[in-house]
Amino acid sequence: RLLIIDFGSQVTQLIARRLRELNVYCEIHPYQNVTMDFVRQFAPKAVIFSGGPDSVTREGSPRVPQEIFDYGVPILGICYGQQVMMHQLGGTVLSGHGTAEFGRAYVTPSDERIDLLGGWFLENKEQVWMSHGDHVSVIAPGFKVYGTSPNAPFAITADLDRHFYAVQFHPEVHHTPNGKTLYENFVRIAGFAGDWTMGAYREQMVEKIRTDVGDKKVICALSGGVDSSVAAALIHEAIGDQLTCVFVDHGLLRKNEAQEVVGMFRDNMNLQVIHADETELFLGELEGQSDPETKRKIIGKLFIDVFQKYADGIEGAEFLAQGTLYPDVIESVSFSGGPSVTIKSHHNVGGLPEKMGLKLIEPLRELFKDEVRALGRELGLPDSFIGRHPFPGPGLAIRCPGEITRNKLNILREADAIYLDQIRKHGLYDDIWQAFVAILPVRTVGVMGDGRTYDYACALRAVTSVDGMTADYYPFSHEFLGETATRIINEVKGINRCTYDITSKPPGTIEWE
Ligand code: XMP
Secondary structure: OEEEEEOOOOOHHHHHHHHHHOOOOEEEEEHHHOOHHHHHHHOOOEEEEOOOOOOOOOOOOOOOOHHHHHOOOOEEEEOHHHHHHHHHOOOEEEOOOOOOEEEEEEEEEOOOOOHHHOOOOOOOOEEEEEEEOOEEEEOOOOOEEEEEEOOEEEEEEEEOOOOEEEEOOOOOOOOOOOHHHHHHHHHHHOOOOOOOOHHHHHHHHHHHHHHHHOOOEEEEEOOOOHHHHHHHHHHHHHHHHHEEEEEEEOOOOOOOHHHHHHHHHHHHOOOEEEEEEOHHHHHHHHOOOOOHHHHHHHHHHHHHHHHHHHHHOOOOEEEEEOOOOHHHHHHHHHHOOOOOOOOOOOOOHHHOOHHHOOEEEOOOOOOOHHHHHHHHHHOOOOHHHHOOOOOOOOHHHHHOOOOOOHHHHHHHHHHHHHHHHHHHHOOOHHHOOEEEEEEEEEEEEEEEOOEEEEEEEEEEEEEEOOOOOOEEEOOOOHHHHHHHHHHHHHHOOOEEEEEEOOOOEOOOOOOOO
16 A cells, blocks of 8 residues: 655645556555654555645754655655655755746656656656745755756656655646656556555445444435435445434425435435425525525525434434535635635535534545545445436525425426436436526416416526536537427426526526525
């Protein structure tokens, strides 16, 4: 296994991600915990020093144990990690004026090509992503330079005898397009077989959950979304009936959704699931409310109250399981308290408050969405479940602009079910990030048969996206749109007009509220 020593970079987890893609098992440990005893016990086959925000020129800044350099395994230092390596091995790092470099840069090779750079420099330069304030000005004895950028004369350095490699840029980020190759070469040099898989992750997590939880009880808010479902399945595998899931049904779910989710987890997978049907409570509080933020806040608050009420009923619960993913971790670290404005107050099952006084278990904290899906498959969740489109915590409330009524919700459910049925039938579901119907707060005049109708209009929405942050409308064929509109208008009583929303994000958002 491989040890990543974390100096606090925003992107350390991405290193782990790149290694997992190469089927190499690794663990990230904060530098404070990495003593030489720790290293010996961990027995890594290779070590990576991450980047970090500090400056090695500052007294008291983070270091690695000096003996790690005599431990005899390959080491790769990245950014701050490079500087630590240079500094501790006798080189010089400078900070201050003119040494900073942020963003895209191009590295050119030296004449000598080394194994670490196999597959690199095919066109004599590589795009890399730099983000450093300091830079190395004198490399440590034994090192040579194998790549240079305009602002980093020591962009790539190595001591080939000891298999120490140090780079100034971040090979783990997307903007270093060939970065993965560098990791691939490094782990090959270190002798990894690349045989570690999601199956192994599952086994390790199960062990870890058992150790952490012992004989205590865990509760979990199950939403039916991929994240909370995979988290629940994994924890259930580890501790069985010590886990109780609460499915908060706010009456704003899609057609048959509550039955499907509860049925699958309770009946097919034997989890203990409490179906907290609080439709009356939620719809009661929402009555007469039409402001989007007010609606969101009411739902978010009630959700917490309801969950708390059911959690209080589960005696001896000490842990709260959450399906937090790595992107949530980065976002909350880098953006909390930042200057960005609130577009929408998000509510989701991951947002339960700390004041509940429960310890958190977050078994997906290191994973990205696609890895969670792979893990879900590993755990035997059906594909149809794993590939589901995201569904927002406030549910249909934000697809029903204006006041929410039971009648509108029922109409919306029927229309939405037909729309999704159409999308599935045409084999388009997996090409689309998210698709849904919004019922509009206007009624329009129509003619059906020989009669006049005065019914609601609805809007179909379907978008492509990578992460929900930006999105484009999905280019359905006119035939598909025509057929779907006809079906909805014919089959759903209460809708007589159908439009297709062709707004991208930005300037629109994906949901209507
Ligand atoms: P917007 O509408 O902001 O949505 O473009 C981006 C993605 O986030 C989902 N969404 C939410 N998910 N709680 C959630 O769990 C929320 O309050 C919420 N609001 C929006 C939305 O469905 C889309 O996938």
